[in-house]
Amino acid sequence: MRDRIGMSPASLISTGLVARCSDGAGHVSRLWPGFGLSGLLAMAATFMATMHGGPQLLYALFFGVALHHLSNDAKSKPGIDFCSRTLLRLGVGLLGARITAAQIAGLGWMTAAVVGLGVVTTISMAVLIGRRFGMSNAQSTLSGGAVAICGASAALAISAVLPRDKDSDRFTLMVVVTVTVLSTIAMVVYPLVAKFLHLSPELAGLFLGGTIHDVAQVVGAGYTIDHQTGDIATVVKLFRVAMLTLVVVVVSAAFKRARAAGDLSPDDSAPVRQTLVPWFLWLFIVMVAVNSFGLISPPVQESLNHVSRACLVIAIAALGMKTSFAQLAQAGWQPLLLIVVETLWLALLVLGCALAMR
Template sequence: MNSTKGGGDVSDHVQNDPSDRSDWHRYYAGDLYGEMELAEAERDEPRSLRKVLTNIVPGLLLCATLAIAAAWMSDHYGPPTILIALLLGLALNFAAVDPRTHRGLDLVGREGLRIGIVLIGFQVTLGQIAGIGLVPFLALLCIAAFAFSGGMLGARLSGQSRFAGILAGGATAICGASAALALYGVIGRDRLPQAQFALTLVGVALASALAMASYPILAAQLGLSDRAAGFLIGASIHDVAQAIGGGYSYSNAAGAEATIVKLARVALLAPVVLLVSLWIGKPGEEGKASGKRLSIRGLMPPWFVTGFVIAVAVNSAVSLPEIASNGAESAAKVLLVLAVTATALRSRTDLIARLGWRAFIPVLGATLASFISALLFVVLVVD
């Protein structure tokens, strides 16, 4: 039924007055093909700022509310903000069932974390990396390799994919949740479900918190010097804040050593993410011909890795004002907490229940491998 009350064809009406779309529903009511044409016409319209905000704001508000709650609870009760944000997001992820929250959560979980990774680069300088010396830096590379191997072995023993091992090993070897977020940006949700990613983050946060509490005690029991204890703590604790806190809980000298060693590990973020992206390829490339020629474009690192390297170079070449440096550090922390919260909210609890304890085995394997290899180097070389 394509005739109007006035006796004209609807298509003629639309052609005569294409700008008048306000009453199209009257002509296409009950007409499936008309509704499809109307939907297509609406997609062709330029999206207004109001529509964009309507699509994004609900998810942003939900994510920000939980992140603020996590920060408050961390400040008053002590656990790491990222761990609390993860747990709140997983506990309240039923709120993300509403489709109106999806675009905002996906935006924060993807672009927010990438910008946060770039800002982390402003905490590192090339001078800090050179300050630890050649032999300790080579030892850090070996410790990182052992952590990766431990994560891969744990994933194999627990029947999980190699991507779970890469994620756990990389997060343990470099800088905890920040590295996990960067690596997940390369791995992609098609190859590793968000639920498994969220559980890996929980495992990394818990392991880092336990390490901060226990490694200084173990170092004291072993009678390690300040320098040796600082290297052990900085080389094996996952997250930056926990590594520095653990070092200073031992002594001021150990804290300074742990800070330098940990920041040198953070500097490995860019090359490790690049190597992983070259190794596993982009999402969706599995099954393609192995003899495919390697293109220059395929060698290009993700843009946030390039941004991280540029940030390190700028921070090394120019002495940034304290307000700029502190602002970049605070912004990075906020963005990473928001990204973690968004990821937890978008995780499927049914997959989490199905994975269970097995999801933590790669983190456990990487943590043990990192600690044992760092302790061996300290006992044999440093102390």
Template sequence: MRRERRPDFDAYAGDLFGEMMLADTAPAAAPPARKPLSRFVPGLAIAAIASAAAAWLSQNYGVPVILAGLLLGLALNFAAGDARTHDGLDWISRHGLRAGIVLLGCQVTAMQVAEMGLVPFAGLALVMAAAIIAAMLAARATGQSPAVGLLGGGATAICGASAALALYGVIGRERVDQAQFTLTLVILAAASAIALVTYPMLAGALKFNDAQAGFLTGAAIHDVAQAIGAGFAVSDPAGAQATVVKLTRVALLAPLVALAALWIARAQPLAARVGQPRIPVLPGFILAFLALVGVNSLVTLPPALAAHALTASKTLLLLAVTATAMRTRTDLLLDLGWRAVMPVLAATIASLTVALGFAWWAL
């Protein structure tokens, strides 16, 4: 009797045999080719050119350098349409900002914080808390996420663009898109520029003494250079007081970022990755910032070194801000509307109001 062949065996036997042969004879997977470092050059070059133009505008026309970098970056964002610029722009916007924040540690010591005194420190804490609470309430009232309020309020409470960059590192693009982040930077820079001009005049109109004027400008103006500059626009003693108050705010950057990472993970959690919960940790660049503050507190750095570190920090932050603006789609920026402005606006008004009240009644 002729034995029938099973069609299912005939259909799969060849495939199984072929797969076994391919598995035995397949060459080992080649290691991934290393990408050349030259891929960073186009993006870094265009960011450097735009940043140099922003610095020139600031030096010759008095435009705040961060605001100039933002606006030039947005104007040149068509260049990011070329994929060859992406690696360089993304690298400097991420790693440049972290290195710039770390170098700010050379400007702060624990002694400066202690020198401020308990009463002004309490007032500063009130100003910072008011800014964050006002921004969170404004975000909630306008239907925005808690992350947007935390970004605007925290940046206003500490040191403007630098704090916004640090907070964005722990908040993440999953919670706040890049268009919202860029608009936050623009509003922060504009508000700080307006404050630089108006707050010294306001202190003069209210007949504040040097301690009051220095506290007002140091506690209520976002940008470091503009806060200190506004203090010195009143008088040298007011400038010295503004410097201590403002640098104390900068020193509080690390604790704020740590608390923000813990809070946002609970208030607006992200989906777990690879079956593991997302655990917020203090970023390495904030730890490095704290370490540099500790070194600067224990060892007196040469003035020339501190000055070069400040210049390098400003340069890296300017490059990071410019690159971030270049990678932002302006159509998404325009779609955000007036609601996106409200957290920073509310935080600015709250910080000014509380700083004025505290300077008037307590100093």
């Protein structure tokens, strides 16, 4: 082997670049099989949702679960892990491109107070009832945050800062499945409730945007009533999405010690240092700030929204491959009942506030 002492600086630099490129190419080649498989399932889910309707994320999850056996394959495992962690964080961070400070300010303090009350009380109630059901604080917080904020996206974001154990992925998937199904039911039922009670567009938008879990279902429910209700419901929902930043910071701080104790360094001797605000949350904040100053043109914003959605669909497909229906069934009836109770509480609270404001 040639001694590097006599090599010129240019030769040393070129040698280092070649080595780094080689390492990068090797890393990509390790991730590609699992990433490509997750992407293929995401495209199949998108095709099904486009052609036959139904929730895109739920299709991706079911397709992933059907190929659960591939998650332990040595070739596909690195890419699946990358999609289920790094890619989902990127998707959550890019959600900020939908939101501006002007949209939030335009809601008014009463609407903001009702939404904030719903988020705080739903998560608090989840923790209290979850203890009665024998669930951990982390599991209760995850289910409450998913219901209170934005369904599957919130579940993925909150799970990223919670302590991890052997049941973490399984429980996260169970929450995603349940809130997606309930959100779809709410998309059909809640507009009927708003019409029956003769709610004005402002109050109907508050009810729909403040209670339905997923953004897509809020849009679908709002515009089935009329255009004005759809616009208001969408802005209210985006305000709930914006609260994801604060909730994740609080959850990250509350579980920092438990998370650090569970995340050991490669030598299993020292915990990995955890930041209070994860990088994807900083990305979310930056995207909101940039969009608030009008620096993102509508075509770019639309593209970022598509990229965010694509990342989340791919991540859900990857998470699906890391679990199975048998594992989901092992979660028991308590988490399912807790999420149903949380959903009913949030709906009754916001609807009661809307009727009181009439």
